[in-house]
Amino acid sequence: MHGAESKSASTWHAIVQRTLHANAVRLVTYVPDKVFTPLIKSLHADPDFITFATAREEEAVGILSGAWMGGMRGAVLMQTSGFGTIPNALASLVVPYQIPLAIFVSERGTLGEFNLGQAMAAKPLRPVLDCLGIETHTITRLDELEFIVDRSIKQAVATQAPVVFILSPLLTGGKVFEA
Amino acid sequence: MTRASQAASFDNAKVMNRFALTQRLVAKLRHEEAVVGGIGNTNFDLWSAGHRPQNFYMLGSMGLAIPIALGVAIAQPKRHIIALEGDGSLLMQLGCLTTIAALAQKNLTIVVMDNGLYQITGSQPTPAAGVADFVAIARGAGIAKSAWAADEEDFDRLVDAALADGGPTLIALRIDDKPGVGTTDRDPAQIRDRFMRGLGVRKAV
16 A cells, blocks of 8 residues: 555545455445545545445445346445335345345444434334344444454355444544534 | 337327337347346236346335346446336336436436336326326436337337447336236246346356
8 A cells, every 4th residue: 555545544434445445346336424425535536446326225225236246246335314215125135135235334323413313213223134134233443344344245245145334433433513 | 201200209109018018129139138127017027028047027126127227237338238117116216317327327228118007006096197207307317318119110219229329228118007917936036146147147057
């Protein structure tokens, strides 16, 4: 690694990007989120990734499922509230068709949330994932990030099953509200 | 003057049959083009037109046939991908048209089967029935190559142009209320695995 990259090599977003790259994930779609901004910018700047926004999280799930079947690995970035729009796509497409989709959720609704709507939208996140039996990791520590993401993407591909990474405000800093 | 030189509108487009049109489409595929069939009758008729290894049948996730086709198109830019989708399904995911327009995905054709009905759930009219024009919606979303097929021959010409010239293209078809003529095997893992082998992602056994 060189130049500016090396200075930021230990940030959470640099680690995520590096680990996706190392695991041949080429396609990253997202519905924007404030916390994900540095990762989204950096992915757009990297010609090794195809990165674009979709109108809705479900749509991203469809695109990445198609890409996987066409031979390209993908990941999707979304916010907690966005996750609330995809349980049907997970239950009727990703899980039964055995798609090893990597989902990164920027966690809102906890540790200083200021919007009641966000706080409530976060409540079903883990229960839904548990119901569907989807491998889920909440990541709070920078020193565990690469290991968890790297091993879990490999496991997802090997076992043909999706994986969800919930990136806690403890890891990313979250969205700060000045009360 | 032939109708090919004049774009059809919804009002003068002939009401055709989904299965007959699907058969016409499949008969034109010579280069292992992938076809993604949306939920319900769209994929039932795709199945009934004769299974091909490059066919994908979506059993749930209403509205995601076009996004799935886009994903395949991104992963395999040398292959042409066709999404077959119903009008009610497209209504669930209209935003995907803007994504496709923004990407200017050349190897993608969308075929919309419009009978104004949620046929499989009891033929209730969709909210779009009688008020919305899917070709106008697609053009407004940025997919310039969007057209109603005036009749079967016009559909043939539009498909030929989409395959030859690239897109993205949206072809809208007015169809009748005849049910699908068969039923897809409902085995998602098998459907996915066969599709991946048909696309050369996994080796045929």
